[in-house]
Amino acid sequence: MDRPGIVVMGGSGRMGRMLCEVIAASDAARLVGVTEAPGHPWAGHDLGEMLGGATNGVPVTDDPISVVANAQAVIDFTTPAATLAMSDILKGSAAAHVIGTTGLSVDDIARLDRAASRTTIVRAGNMSLGVNLLTQLVRQVAAALDEDYDIEVIEGHHRHKVDAPSGTALMLGEAAAAGRGVALDAVADRGRDGMTGARTRGAIGFHAIRGGDIIGEHDVLFAADGERITLRHVASDRSVFARGALKAALWAQGKNPGAYDMLDVLGLR
Numbered sequence: 001m002d003r004p005g006i007v008v009m010g011g012s013g014r015m016g017r018m019l020c021e022v023i024a025a026s027d028a029a030r031l032v033g034v035t036e037a038p039g040h041p042w043a044g045h046d047l048g049e050m051l052g053g054a055t056n057g058v059p060v061t062d063d064p065i066s067v068v069a070n071a072q073a074v075i076d077f078t079t080p081a082a083t084l085a086m087s088d089i090l091k092g093s094a095a096a097h098v099i100g101t102t103g104l105s106v107d108d109i110a111r112l113d114r115a116a117s118r119t120t121i122v123r124a125g126n127m128s129l130g131v132n133l134l135t136q137l138v139r140q141v142a143a144a145l146d147e148d149y150d151i152e153v154i155e156g157h158h159r160h161k162v163d164a165p166s167g168t169a170l171m172l173g174e175a176a177a178a179g180r181g182v183a184l185d186a187v188a189d190r191g192r193d194g195m196t197g198a199r200t201r202g203a204i205g206f207h208a209i210r211g212g213d214i215i216g217e218h219d220v221l222f223a224a225d226g227e228r229i230t231l232r233h234v235a236s237d238r239s240v241f242a243r244g245a246l247k248a249a250l251w252a253q254g255k256n257p258g259a260y261d262m263l264d265v266l267g268l269r
């Protein structure tokens with residue numbers, strides 16, 4: 001079979017550029033197009049040109065329909081609005097939708113779950129192997145400890161990040177809540193400020209640091225009287241996310257429509 005053709009959305013973004021590099025270097029897939037937001041200055045140009053090199057025949061376009069027709073997968077690390085718009089476009093296509101976009105609302109996620117009845121969707125707030133393994137460890141530790149251990153999720157990202165808590169922090173919070181057998185919504189305590197009162201037993205706290213060029217750092221703290229455990233992941237290169245997304249796009253080939261995540265892709269469920 002031919003190498004699957006992949007479209008990258010938002011090719012000039014931080015993750016978009018990294019995805020283009022990782023796919024271009026891969027023997028398992030080929031890049032068939034790059035999309036940008038309507039009216040973007042790079043629309044109508046060639047990806048090679050956009051990356052500062054020779055032309056490479058990969059079109060950069062603000063007309064996603066024109067490139068999706070040639071694709072077996074679309075990799076999407078953009079914004080919630082762009083992700084939902086692509087989901088609608090993919091109604092008429094067999095291409096898989098690999099979604100790394102974070103900051104999606106509960107309604108957005110419900111829309112994507114409905115779209116999964118006709119599209120193969122792989123979505124994760126973090127596509128690295130390390131973080132997905134960490135979710136399993138967090139779940140296991142949370143299940144082993146009682147509520148004498150206060151759980152706090154602390155995340156740090158670069159100054160450009162627009163959503164908080166991060167998608168990864170929410171994945172880790174979900175894993176901790178699942179280990180405890182509770183719904184995260186019922187126990188989440190996001191970003192305390194002011195006269196908050198004493199900590200609520202059983203709460204799962206979230207705190208976000210934003211600064212400089214931090215790529216992504218996550219700590220899950222289990223703090224009791226007399227001892228603390230910290231489980232930590234540090235991303236030092238965005239390629240870990242891009243490699244995970246490419247793996248997801250390849251894994252999705254031939255899969256039935258449905259809502260999948262990286263635990264499915266990595267065989268960790």
Ligand SMILES: NC(=O)C1=CN([C@@H]2O[C@H](COP(=O)(O)OP(=O)(O)OC[C@H]3O[C@@H](n4cnc5c(N)ncnc54)[C@H](OP(=O)(O)O)[C@@H]3O)[C@@H](O)[C@H]2O)C=CC1
Nearest residue numbers: 010013014015036037077078082100101102125126127241
């Ligand atoms: N799941 C994971 O493993 C990871 C997820 N992320 C998430 O990925 C997302 C993007 O992050 P990052 O790359 O840092 O952000 P950037 O802002 O650098 O990139 C987003 C890109 O999407 C583009 N875009 C916006 N609208 C459209 C559209 N309609 N069609 C095509 N492109 C569009 C933006 O263009 P313009 O600037 O012109 O609007 C921009 O280039 C975030 O939600 C982030 O949290 C990031 C890393 C890992």
Ligand SMILES: O=C(O)C1=N[C@H](C(=O)O)C[C@H](O)C1
Nearest residue numbers: 102125126161166167168216
């Ligand atoms: O915006 C980012 O950069 C990142 N976003 C993801 C998140 O929200 O968790 C993943 C990674 O930490 C980088």
